[in-house]
Amino acid sequence: MPEVLKAPLVVEFPFTRSLGPVQSAFLTGLRERVVLGVRTGDGRILVPPVEYDPVTSEEVGELVEVAATGTVTTWAWNHEPRRGQPLDRAFAWVLVRLDGADTALLHALDAPGGPDSVRTGMRVRVRWARERSGAITDIACFEPHEAHEPGGADEPAAHDGRFENPVTGIVAPARLDYTYSPGRAQSAYLHALTERRVVGERCPSCRKVYVPPRGACPTCGVATSERVDVGPRGTVTTYCIVNIKAKNLDIEVPYVYAHIALDGADLALHGRIGGIPYDRVRMGLRVEPVWPDGGGHPDHYRPTGEPDADYETYKELL
C-alpha cells in the first residue's frame, strides 16, 4: 500500500464582531486606560462586564469604573507560552478581582520572580499596552504591585460609558495549523493521479464504483476496498456555462463546467471543458483529461472526437 499522504493545512480567519453598548464601553475604556464594570440588580459588580446578569438573566447596563489594581484569586504557571498568548516568556495565568469588582478577569501576570513569587491573594496592577485599540489585549498583562498606597479606589464610581470615537467592533484573528491526511482511499486516488491514472473503489455490496473514492459507500454504509481503474475517457452528463471570473483563477470566461462520468465509474465527477467553443458543449459529449505537467488533477477535459454517447448509457449518472 502506498504511503498515506500528508500536507500542512492552515485555517485562518479574521472574525469581525460587533459590540453591544456594554462591551463597546468596556473595550473603549481599556483604550483610554479606564476599566469599567457593570452593576447587577443585586449590586454586584461584574468585571469584565456582560449585558445580562449571569444568575437572573436580567439585562444590565449600569456602568461603573473600577481600579486598575486588584487581587489574584487563582493562578497557574505557564512555563512554555504558546503562540498568541500575551507574553513570550514564562508567565502566570491569573484570575484577578480588580478593586471594586465582585468577579475576576482572566489575563497574564508578568512575574519575573518565577512561580515562587506568585500566590493567590497577591496584589497586582494592570500594565497597559503601549498601543491600544479597544481590545482585551490593551491590557498587556498584569504585574506585581505590592505598594502600600492608601486604598481609595475601592469604591467604584459611576461612569456614563461615553468616550470619543467608541470602538463598536473587534476583529478577532484566528489561525490554526493542521497536518491534513486524507486517509487510505483518497491517498490512493491522489497517488494514482501522479501517474495520470484515475482510480475509484467498488462497493462490495451494490457494486457501484465511486470516484474519487472516500472509503465508504454512502448507500450501503460499508467500506469500499476494491480499487478499479476508471476513465480516463468519459461522457459529459450535464454542464453549466460560467460567466463570472473567479478571483485568483486564470481562466477566461465564459467557460464550461461539467459533470463527467468517467468510463467505468458510477458517479460523475466535475471538471472544466476546454478545447471546444463553450456554446458547442453538450450532454453526451465524449471527453478525455488534459494532464498538467508533473501530475495531479486534470487541468481540464477536451473532446475526444468520438461520436456522442447515447443518452441511455449515462442517464442513471445525471
Place this chain on the structure above:
Amino acid sequence: MPAPRPLRDIAVVAFAQTDHRRTSDELSEVEMLMPVLHEVLAQTGLKTGEVGFTCSGSTDYLAGRAFSFTMALDGVGAWPPISESHVEMDGAWALYEAWTKLLTGDADTALVYAYGKSSPGSVRDVLTRQLDPYYLAPLWPDSVALAALQAQALIDAGHTDEPALAAVASRSRASAAGNPHAQLRGPVPRGGYAVRPLRTGDCPPVGDGAAAVILAAGERARELCERPAWIRGIDHRIEAHGLGVRDLTDSPSTRLAAERAGVFERPVDTAELHAPFSSQEVVLRKALRLDDGVTVNPSGGALAANPVMAAGLVRIGEAADRIRRGESDRALAHATSGPCLQQNLVAVLEGDPR
C-alpha cells in the same frame, strides 16, 4: 422534587468504541468510524435502513474543515434519505437529542455516534476557539491552562493537593489496564508540569477515536438486548461563560443536572465521570456526592482515553456496558464540554431488577 419519570422507557442496547490512539492518519474520519458503526449494529442485528433516527456529535475545528460531519454520513448508509441530525458537541449531547426523539414516539430505535481526530492539529489551541471571542479568545488561554487555574483554586481551598491529584491519575490508569480500548494504561509517570499545578500525568492523552451507541424504546429494547441499560433520567445544565464569575471549586450545574436526572433518589454503584483532568474528578465527586462505595471510572475515564467529542458518549456507553454485563444495577454517566466543566450532562442508567 423527585425527577419525573420519562414518558417511555428508553435504554442503551449496544455500545462500541475504537481503540483510542495517538494518531490514525492512515484513516479518514469515516474510515475510522465505520467499524464502530458496523459493530454496534451487529450487536443488535439491526440494519442501517432499519434505524429510526441517527444523531452524531463532532466538531469541524478538530478536522479544520467546514461541514466535516457530512463526510462521516457515508458510513451510515444515508441513501435513501434517513432521519438524521448532528450536534457540534460531544456525542453525549447527540444521545440526549436522540433520547428526546424517542420520547416523542417518532422513532423506536436510534443510532448515536461521535468521533474526533485530535492528531491533525493542536487540540490545546483548537479548544481556545470555543471561548468568549471578546475577552478570552484573543489571549489564547489553552485548555490545560484553564484546567490548571481550576486545580490551583481547589488546592487553595484545601479540597486537594498535588499528591492527591497524582493518585486520581494513577488509579484511573490502573483501572484502564482492563480496558483494551484505552490509550494510556498502567503506571504512567507523573511527568513535569504542563501548566503548574497540573503535571502531564494529570492531563488526558491526546488521541483519535470514535464511539457509537444504539438506543431503543420499550419492548424493542428487550428484543435487541438481554439486559438493557434503561435511561431513568438525563439532564444537562450550563454555567456562566465568564470564568471569573464562577466558583471553580464547585460544579452547581452538575449537581442540578444530577438532581433533575434523579441521581440522588437512590445510591448508584458505578459512576463514569468525564473528567479530562485529575482535578476535575475532585470537583465532580463533590458535586455528585459520591462516596468511596461508588466505583468511579472503572474504564479508566478520560485520563486513559480522551477522544474529543466522543469521550462523553464513551462514558454513557461504558456505564451501560457495566449494566448489560450485570456488573452494575444503577450507574451514573457524566459528560462535560467547555472550559473548567462549563457544561455538564448527567444520566442515570439502570438494569432490570434481578
